[in-house]
Amino acid sequence: MSQTYLSLTVELPEEASESVQDLLHEAGALGLEVRDREGPLMPGVRAPQAGEAIVIGYFDERETAEDAQEQVQEAFPEARVGLSEQPQQDWSNEWKSLIKSVHVGRLWVGPPWDVKNAPEAAVRLVIEPKMAFGTGDHPTTALCLAAVDAYMKDHPGASVLDVGTGTGVLAIAAKKLGAGRVVATDNDPVSVELAQENQADNGTPDIEVSGKELTAVDGTFDLVLANILANTLIELAPLIAAKVKDRLVLAGVLAHQRTDVEAAYQKLGLTLLPGDSQGEWVRIDLKR
Template identity: 75%
Template sequence: MSQTYLSLTVELPEDQSEAVQDLLHDAGAMGLEVRDREAPPMPGVRGPNPGEAIVIAYFEEMDTAESAKAEVAADHPDARLLLEEKPQQDWSNEWKALIKSVQVGRLWVGPPWEAESAPQDKIRIVIEPKMAFGTGDHPTTSLCLAAIDAYMTSHPGASVLDVGTGTGVLAIAAKKLGAGRVVGTDNDPMSVELAHENASVNNTPELELSGKELTQVKGPFDLVVANILANTLIALAPLIGPKVKERLVLAGVLAHQKAEVEAAYRAQGLIPEAGAAQGEWVRLDFHR
């Protein structure tokens, strides 16, 4: 295995970020890191200029990286590009240093290398951080975990749907907290694969994890959770709404996006509750 990896840093207008992400993924990137208004960088990490985004793609082969750089330059002439070679070991250590365990209610969620230090009185969930979202330490994930813990305390055996399951952390948490039927869906095959791996590691193989469209998922569910970006939540409102039997929890929403997301679900007959916030991220709670 190569002792180095290649990072291609792309700085460009924020409204071009998604197109560049798709391009880099199709060009063979092993993974992507995005820093923008929707995903602020970790403390100590350089953020983008106002109105811009930073997209960093990781590659193993120089030819692949250079080809990707050329494609981005051709399609996005305003982008500023930097291709660097870095030691493999440094990347691994830096990546691990960003992933921290969290304790939320009855739960401990963390990476494998911190599992031995998990408190004995907590329900332990081990998540291998790879290329899917949801390691527990992001505010939106923590907000959802808190909501699931509170709901399952008073509704043991409830059915749960996790829309955009990512690593599967929310679905796994629901099951470990006493849920009955638990379904997790994601349109990214890599996320579904990783969610299955994490379900196995956490002894929750009975989870229904797949890439099914919501129209193919039999419902409704007592609790529906969706931790995805605001624009996607709005687009999916007509599909998510009918799946809610009693309670809906939404995250991935910044404070300035709250009103628009809330309106989309009011239109589905759902009634807003107080919700919660962590920093600039908000959680929207509804009941039927």
């Protein structure tokens, strides 16, 4: 990795903050900093204007950062976007301070430097937040962790498929909570590598982690998880639905996208169940 990093700063209306965060994650950001009215600002940083948020994505490759900049400008023409180069040392500790541990049901999920604060009785997942999405502190991940905890409590030994696994957090959680066969897939090689590292660090070596297409994954699964963007969920609906034996949990969906995502899966014969939400984010639960 180079001695500098690139920061892509996006200033835009606060209601679009979650969407641009998702875009930057998908575009390969190493980490994100979000400045809005919901969280305290770090000392010395510039606050957003009234009604706006500042979202900063960190990258270590200029080409990746410039591609992300183009995507943001196309998707959010009203945003003010700037790309700058900074010494890597300046942001590393600040970035760590932005990663928070979470306690969801029986699960504690957090970074290695916060393990000492994990509750004694919790099932611990140590996730190294590097270049993939899913450290537990994002609402969509937390919503899915709650679903995994609830399902595994009632279905010990269930088989689980995690589509778009990112850091592998959901697959690892399922395994630690007593799942049988667990398969995790992602089309991003960096995510696959990181998920495999986290799998080893958490003592769950028998999870099948790979970059396989869904059509190459054998069998159906009691619980299928897909925490990815709404348009991808709709696009992959026939492939994802075909893998569901009992329960399907979808996340990465904003409230205004819910109806379209639900319709895509109901058309394929799945029955809608009560889901959950956190802020603008919704979790969609369905049953075969």
